[in-house]
Amino acid sequence: MGHLLDRLRLDPPPLGRLGEHEELALALKDAIGTEPRRPADVLRTYTESLEPTVVSCDHPAFLAFIPGAPTKAAALFDMVLSASSLHGVSWLEASGAVAAENQVLSLFADLAGMPQGAGGCFVSGGSAGNLSALVVARDTGRRRLGLAAADPVRIAVSDQVHSSVGNTLRIIGVEPLVVPTSDHRLTGAALAAALDAASSDGGAPVVAVVATAGTTNAGIIDDLGGVAEQTRARDLWLHIDAAYGGAALFVPELRTRLRGIEHADSLVVDPHKWMFAPFDCGALLYREPRLARAVHTQDASYLDAIHGADGDGHEDWNPSDYAYHLTRRPRGLPLWFSLAVHGTDAYRDAVARGAEIARYTARLAEETEGLELLREPELTVVLIRRTGWRPEDYYAWSKRLLASGLAFITPSVWEGETVARLAFLHPGITEETVRSIIASLTQDA
Ligand SMILES: *Cc1c(COP(=O)(O)O)cnc(C)c1O
Numbered sequence: 162m163g164h165l166l167d168r169l170r171l172d173p174p175p176l177g178r179l180g181e182h183e184e185l186a187l188a189l190k191d192a193i194g195t196e197p198r199r200p201a202d203v204l205r206t207y208t209e210s211l212e213p214t215v216v217s218c219d220h221p222a223f224l225a226f227i228p229g230a231p232t233k234a235a236a237l238f239d240m241v242l243s244a245s246s247l248h249g250v251s252w253l254e255a256s257g258a259v260a261a262e263n264q265v266l267s268l269f270a271d272l273a274g275m276p277q278g279a280g281g282c283f284v285s286g287g288s289a290g291n292l293s294a295l296v297v298a299r300d301t302g303r304r305r306l307g308l309a310a311a312d313p314v315r316i317a318v319s320d321q322v323h324s325s326v327g328n329t330l331r332i333i334g335v336e337p338l339v340v341p342t343s344d345h346r347l348t349g350a351a352l353a354a355a356l357d358a359a360s361s362d363g364g365a366p367v368v369a370v371v372a373t374a375g376t377t378n379a380g381i382i383d384d385l386g387g388v389a390e391q392t393r394a395r396d397l398w399l400h401i402d403a404a405y406g407g408a409a410l411f412v413p414e415l416r417t418r419l420r421g422i423e424h425a426d427s428l429v430v431d432p433h434k435w436m437f438a439p440f441d442c443g444a445l446l447y448r449e450p451r452l453a454r455a456v457h458t459q460d461a462s463y464l465d466a467i468h469g470a471d472g473d474g475h476e477d478w479n480p481s482d483y484a485y486h487l488t489r490r491p492r493g494l495p496l497w498f499s500l501a502v503h504g505t506d507a508y509r510d511a512v513a514r515g516a517e518i519a520r521y522t523a524r525l526a527e528e529t530e531g532l533e534l535l536r537e538p539e540l541t542v543v544l545i546r547r548t549g550w551r552p553e554d555y556y557a558w559s560k561r562l563l564a565s566g567l568a569f570i571t572p573s574v575w576e577g578e579t580v581a582r583l584a585f586l587h588p589g590i591t592e593e594t595v596r597s598i599i600a601s602l603t604q605d606a
Pocket of ligand 1: 286
């Protein structure tokens with residue numbers, strides 16, 4: 162308990178460092194034996210040898226990949242979940258937990274402008290959400306076209322789509338129809354051209370389109386309105402991957418960039434990214450949940466009890482019916498608790514702060530000799546070129562930053578070139594830290 166509270170009180174937590182294989186092997190050598198050990202001793206192995214080699218995603222200067230920055234309220238409630246072995250498979254077993262999760266999902270559906278009746282469940286993250294949604298898209302599409310279960314179909318994606326969507330298509334045996342982007346965005350016009358061409362290229366029919374609201378690498382939002390016009394005109398399933406960018410729904414100025422999101426047939430938003438929920442928490446919403454039930458409901462005699470075998474005619478809401486999972490923790494509850502404790506205005510302000518500090522960083526990069534802002538940030542990712550640096554210079558810079566404890570930033574690739582990529586999200590990062598990071602980019606090793 163002491164350790165938990167100490168960790169929660171750290172502000173900021175230590176940034177952490179990379180562990181060496183030998184060092185960790187030594188630390189773990191006798192950790193698990195045949196005889197019991199005192200919990201305090203085992204905890205010491207963790208705190209002294211393991212924890213320091215884990216970089217803290219919730220450090221305000223963790224700007225690599227997409228950070229996570231859970232609120233203290235959400236982190237505390239996550240412990241309640243674990244301590245009570247709460248699970249959230251079905252209404253029968255966990256109605257209170259499911260009702261609270263659904264309250265949060267309804268809030269998201271309302272923010273997105275999806276119709277009454279939209280719903281789904283919380284899954285482990287964007288990857289699980291994309292997989293679960295695209296199975297529904299595939300099977301619904303096959304049914305609409307009168308195809309058999311094994312008949313090939315295609316799903317249209319942009320050349321910027323998240324890697325998890327590529328994985329999903331391989332897993333579910335669907336060929337991608339890759340649509341070229343213009344300026345890294347999928348547009349309605351490019352989609353229309355690709356779909357027209359695909360209708361006579363001899364390939365399998367296209368049943369769905371994936372659009373992205375906030376690419377992970379650069380925070381770019383597809384032309385959701387234009388894409389939705391095409392999917393509605395052609396009766397195609399529209400899946401919107403807003404794993405990272407969905408949090409922008411809280412902020413009116415950013416919300417306008419997501420216009421068209423209300424047309425999604427399925428929508429993924431990751432609260433464990435820019436909505437300050439602990440890992441692992443992804444939200445998956447369907448416009449017509451019954452279509453997901455038709456695909457995901459598991460059929461087993463021991464499950465009849467959760468599927469209305471009592472005959473009361475009441476339609477129960479089972480999270481297990483909306484994704485590929487069965488046993489699951491009600492991972493939406495920490496977010497529910499935190500939203501209730503802080504109120505949605507606090508979320509609006511915290512999300513807006515990330516975008517604001519990204520714009521501040523962009524201005525600073527523009528003004529700094531030797532640096533070049535590669536693109537105006539639409540959300541919170543800032544891409545910067547340091548004149549004259551080769552890829553190894555960016556990697557050496559990244560290592561120096563982590564070793565100095567200033568920040569954790571990993572390089573990325575933009576238009577074929579290695580660049581510095583800063584992904585903001587933690588509202589606690591200061592302009593002073595940003596100035597130090599920008600200054601470090603101007604110094605050679
Ligand atoms: C992060 C991300 C994903 C994957 O989400 P996980 O929670 O890491 O599984 C998918 N799509 C986009 C756009 C993302 O940013």
